[in-house]
Amino acid sequence: MSHLKLDTTDYFLSDKNAITVEDRHPQPAFSTHTHEFNELVIVWRGNGLHILNDVPYTITCGDLFYINAADKHSYESVNDLELDNILYCRHRLTLSSDWDSLLPGENVDQAQRYWRLSTPGMSVLRREVDALARECMKTDPLSIMLSEALFLQVALLLKRFRHSPDSLLLSDAEQLDLLLMALRVSINEPFRLEDFCRQHQLNARSLKSLFKQQTGIGVNQYLRQLRLCKAMDLLRRGKQTIGEVASQCGFDDSNYFSVVFNQSYGISPRQYRQRFQKKNHGTTGNG
Structure with missing residues (x-):
């Protein structure tokens, strides 16, 4: 292309x-x-x-x-x-x-x-x-x-x-750095901001405000974007079922995952995967 x-x-x-x-x-x-x-x-x-x-x-x-x-x-x-x-x-x-x-x-x-x-x-x-x-x-x-x-x-x-984006060893980390790292390692598992703030003795309300000010979106919305981004990567490789991709990206319900993916990118996970399988097949065929 x-x-x-x-x-x-x-x-x-x-x-x-x-x-x-x-x-x-x-x-x-x-x-x-x-x-x-x-x-x-x-x-x-x-x-x-x-x-x-x-x-x-x-x-x-x-x-x-x-x-x-x-x-x-x-x-x-x-x-x-x-x-x-x-x-x-x-x-x-x-x-x-x-x-x-x-x-x-x-x-x-x-x-x-x-x-x-x-x-x-x-x-x-x-x-x-x-x-x-x-x-x-x-x-x-x-x-x-x-x-x-x-x-x-x-x-x-x-x-x-x-x-490193996934490093947990940042001795001088400020609140935002700690939260961003925690979100990146929570793609395939539940994340509760209240539990995170309790663990690190942080104020949840002020942290949410800081996060929105710096990133332009809320904590849950950013985590959802991370999960969808991971899903895009998995779908491009085309190995797992839609349900397996959903599970690896923190979605318990594959139907809900498909709805969220479609709302975000205007295409279903299955169609998205087919698009890249066709592209890869075409590239291989021209080689």
């Missing part, structure tokens, strides 16, 4: 500039595309669906992706989604540093290129990304060098503040 390829000359001010920042405040729905460059995606607020190489991710504040040039990705079902794309041409970087460690490349598995950022880390990074964005708007040699130095600082801070 054809897709859009974003051209370096449309985004970088000159052939010497190695970095540029595209602020998406808000990020609209964007069809499947690749690039001639790499990018970092930092989500500041809101929510949506990020499809990366046919793998769906429910995204909200604190999500971080390392995108390689050949990666196919798109944004769907966006809701007040705000993010920054830090675009960079790896071959133009002149500063001597361990870029392979800081910027996971094509030889790194996709699962190792998706992370979460802590709330304190996001506050620090917001200032640095803003400074980088300003410097990238200049083309003189000194500014180009300074933008690389700022980019290196951002890459180092990302490595310092990032953590």
